[in-house]
Amino acid sequence: MKKNSIYTLVALVAVVAFIFFAQSNLDNFTLRILNLCAIFAILGLSLNLINGFTGQFSLGHAGFMAIGAYTTAILTISPAMKQMIYVNVPIVKCLENLRAPFPIALIIAGLLTAVIGFFVSAPVLKLKGDYLAIATLGFSEIIRILFTNMSSITNGAAGLKAIPQATNLWWTFGIVAVTTLVLTSLINSSYGRALKAIREDEIAAESMGINLFKHKIIAFVIGAFFAGVGGGLLGNLITSIDPNYFKFTITFNILLIVVLGGIGSITGSIIAAFIVTIVDQMLVALDMPMNLGFINYPGIPGIRMVVFSAALMLVVLFYRNGLMGTNEFSWDGFFGLFKRKKKTGGAK
Amino acid sequence: MNLGTFFQHMTNGISLGSLYALIAIGYTMVYGILRLINFAHGDIFMMSMYFAFLGVAVFGLPWYIVFPLVIVFTGLFGMGVEKITYKPLRDAPKISILISAIGASFLLENVATVFFSGLPKVFPVPEIFARVIKIGSVSIQVISFIIPVVTIVFLIGLLYLINKTKTGMAMRAVSKDYETARIMGIDVNRTISITFGVGSMLAAVGGLMWGSKFQQITPLMGIMPGLKCFIAAVIGGIGNVKGAVMGGFILGMGEILLVAFFPAYTGYRDAFAFVLLIVILLVKPTGLTGEKIAEKV
Numbered sequence: 001m002k003k004n005s006i007y008t009l010v011a012l013v014a015v016v017a018f019i020f021f022a023q024s025n026l027d028n029f030t031l032r033i034l035n036l037c038a039i040f041a042i043l044g045l046s047l048n049l050i051n052g053f054t055g056q057f058s059l060g061h062a063g064f065m066a067i068g069a070y071t072t073a074i075l076t077i078s079p080a081m082k083q084m085i086y087v088n089v090p091i092v093k094c095l096e097n098l099r100a101p102f103p104i105a106l107i108i109a110g111l112l113t114a115v116i117g118f119f120v121s122a123p124v125l126k127l128k129g130d131y132l133a134i135a136t137l138g139f140s141e142i143i144r145i146l147f148t149n150m151s152s153i154t155n156g157a158a159g160l161k162a163i164p165q166a167t168n169l170w171w172t173f174g175i176v177a178v179t180t181l182v183l184t185s186l187i188n189s190s191y192g193r194a195l196k197a198i199r200e201d202e203i204a205a206e207s208m209g210i211n212l213f214k215h216k217i218i219a220f221v222i223g224a225f226f227a228g229v230g231g232g233l234l235g236n237l238i239t240s241i242d243p244n245y246f247k248f249t250i251t252f253n254i255l256l257i258v259v260l261g262g263i264g265s266i267t268g269s270i271i272a273a274f275i276v277t278i279v280d281q282m283l284v285a286l287d288m289p290m291n292l293g294f295i296n297y298p299g300i301p302g303i304r305m306v307v308f309s310a311a312l313m314l315v316v317l318f319y320r321n322g323l324m325g326t327n328e329f330s331w332d333g334f335f336g337l338f339k340r341k342k343k344t345g346g347a348k
Numbered sequence: 349m350n351l352g353t354f355f356q357h358m359t360n361g362i363s364l365g366s367l368y369a370l371i372a373i374g375y376t377m378v379y380g381i382l383r384l385i386n387f388a389h390g391d392i393f394m395m396s397m398y399f400a401f402l403g404v405a406v407f408g409l410p411w412y413i414v415f416p417l418v419i420v421f422t423g424l425f426g427m428g429v430e431k432i433t434y435k436p437l438r439d440a441p442k443i444s445i446l447i448s449a450i451g452a453s454f455l456l457e458n459v460a461t462v463f464f465s466g467l468p469k470v471f472p473v474p475e476i477f478a479r480v481i482k483i484g485s486v487s488i489q490v491i492s493f494i495i496p497v498v499t500i501v502f503l504i505g506l507l508y509l510i511n512k513t514k515t516g517m518a519m520r521a522v523s524k525d526y527e528t529a530r531i532m533g534i535d536v537n538r539t540i541s542i543t544f545g546v547g548s549m550l551a552a553v554g555g556l557m558w559g560s561k562f563q564q565i566t567p568l569m570g571i572m573p574g575l576k577c578f579i580a581a582v583i584g585g586i587g588n589v590k591g592a593v594m595g596g597f598i599l600g601m602g603e604i605l606l607v608a609f610f611p612a613y614t615g616y617r618d619a620f621a622f623v624l625l626i627v628i629l630l631v632k633p634t635g636l637t638g639e640k641i642a643e644k645v
Contacts, residue, residue: 127633305461309458310451316448
C-alpha cells in the first residue's frame with residue numbers, strides 16, 4: 001500500500017515536470033493537441049458519469065458544452081472587443097461590461113451549466129433508454145438553435161471571435177486531475193454504489209430504497225458541471241466558437257471516447273481521450289494528398305470521418321467492452337501486466 | 349392573410365406532413381419490433397435520393413424506370429444495414445445497439461460525403477412533377493398534390509400488408525412478443541429483415557417525393573428530417589402505423605403554421621419539433637395513441 005502511494009507521487013511529479021517542460025518548450029501545434037486531449041478527457045469523464053456509471057443514455061453533451069463555452073467566452077472577452085465583435089446586433093447592456101478572470105469565469109460557466117442541467121434533467125429524467133437519448137439530443141439541438149437566434153447575447157450564427165487564449169496545460173491537466181478526483185470519490189461513496197445499482201437494474205435499485213430521481217439528478221448535474229467547464233476550456237483554446245461547432249458530431253466524438261475506453265471506467269475514458277484526439281489529428285493527413293513513394297495518394301476529403309465512424313462501429317460490434325471494460329488502473333494491475341507479458345514471452 | 353395564401357399554406361402543410369408520415373412509418377415499424385431507434389433511417393432516406401441522382405443524372409435512365417428501381421434497391425439497402433448493424437448485437441445491451449446505430453448513421457453520412465462531396469447536388473425532378481398550377485392568385489407545384497396521393501396509396505398498401513398477409517401477421521406477432529413468436533415457429537430474423545426492408549422502401553418513396561419538392565440533395569440532409577420523423581412517430585405513439593401518420597401530419601402542419609403566422613420565429617422552426625416532443629413525452633409518454641405499458645420485473 002505504502003509502496004503504491006510512492007509510485008503515485010513519482011508519477012504525479014513526472015506529470016508536473018512534463019507540463020513544466022512542455023508549456024515552455026513544445027510548439028503551438030503540439031500544445032494545442034495536448035490541451036485538446038485533456039479537454040476531451042474531462043468531457044469523456046463527465047459523459048461517462050451519466051452514461052457509464054448511471055446508465056442514463058444522454059446525448060446532450062454538445063448543449064452543455066455550448067453553454068459553458070459561451071459563458072466563459074463572454075466573461076473573458078474585453079468590453080472594447082465585444083463592441084467590435086457584435087456588429088449586427090449590439091450586445092445586451094448588462095453583459096457588455098461584465099468581466100471575470102479566467103478561473104472564475106470557468107467556475108461560473110460550470111455552475112450555470114449545472115443549473116441549466118438541473119432544470120433540463122428534472123423533467124427529462126422521467127424518461128428511459130431511447131426516449132431519454134432523443135429528448136437530451138433534442139435539448140442540445142434547441143440550445144444550438146437558441147444560440148443561433150439570440151444575437152444580442154451570442155452574436156448569432158457568426159459566433160464569437162478573438163476569445164483570449166487563456167487555456168494552457170496547467171489548467172487542462174489540473175482540471176483533469178480535479179475531475180478524476182471528484183468522480184473517483186463520488187463513485188466509491190455510497191452515492192456511487194447507488195448509481196451503479198441504478199445502472200444494473202432500476203426496479204431492483206428502487207425496491208432497495210434508492211431514490212432513483214435524486215441520484216440520477218446528482219449524476220446529471222455533476223456531469224453537466226464538468227461538461228460546462230470542458231466547454232469553457234475548449235472555447236478559450238480554439239479562440240473562436242459558433243453555434244455550428246456544437247452539433248451532434250461533437251457529442252458523437254465524446255461518445256466514441258467513452259465507448260472505446262470502456263463504459264464505466266474512469267481510466268478508460270482518459271486513455272481513450274488521448275488516443276482518439278491524437279489519432280483524429282493524424283487522420284487529418286488522410287484528407288490531404290501525399291506521395292508515398294510507390295503510389296500517389298490523391299487525398300480524399302472527408303475520409304477521416306469515415307474511418308472514425310467505422311472505428312466506432314467496429315468497437316461496438318467486436319470489442320464491446322472497450323479498452324478497460326469497467327476496470328480501473330491500479331499499480332498492482334499495472335505491474336501484473338508486465339509480469340504476465342514476460343511469462344507469455346518466455347513461453348514462446 | 350387572404351384565402352389564397354391560407355390555401356397555399358395548407359397545401360404546403362399537407363404535403364410536408366405526408367412526407368414526415370412516410371418516413372415516420374419506418375421508425376415506428378422498426379421500433380415496434382426491435383424496441384430501438386433506427387438512427388440510420390434518416391440516412392437511408394438520404395441515400396435513396398442519391399441513388400435516384402445516380403440513376404438519372406449519371407446513367408441517364410428515364411425517371412419512370414429509375415424511381416421504382418430506387419425504391420426496391422433502397423429496401424435491399426436497408427436490409428443490408430440491418431444485417432451489419434443490428435443483427436450481430438441482437439442479445440447485446442441496448443446501449444451497444446444504440447451506439448452501433450449512431451455509428452451506422454455517421455458512416456453513411458460520411459461515405460456519402462466522400463462519394464458525392466459535401467456540395468449540394470440537383471435532384472433530377474421529373475418534368476411533370478415540377479409544373480406549376482395557377483388557381484386564382486395562388487400558384488402551387490403539381491408535386492404538392494402528388495405527395496398526399498402517393499402517401500395514401502402506399503399507406504393503404506402497407507396496412508394491407510400488415511393486417512391481411514401472413515408476413516404482416518408475423519410482424520405483428522414479433523412486435524407483441526419476441527420470444528413467444530419464436531416458439532410459434534416464426535422466423536424472427538427474417539421478419540425483422542422484411543420490416544427493415546419495408547420501412548426503407550417507404551423512406552425511399554419519401555425521399556423521391558422530398559427530392560422532387562425541395563430539389564436539392566446533400567449528404568447531411570437526412571439528419572433533421574430523420575430526427576423530426578422520429579419525433580412524429582413518438583408523438584403519434586410509437587409502434588403504431590396510424591399514430592405515425594397522425595404525428596407526421598401534426599408536425600408538418602404545425603411547422604408550416606408556425607412559419608405562416610409567426611414569421612419572426614422562422615429561425616426557431618427546427619426547435620418546434622423538439623419542444624413539442626419534450627412536452628408530449630412529459631404529458632403522455634406513450635404518445636397520443638399509445639397505451640400505458642406496465643413495467644415488468
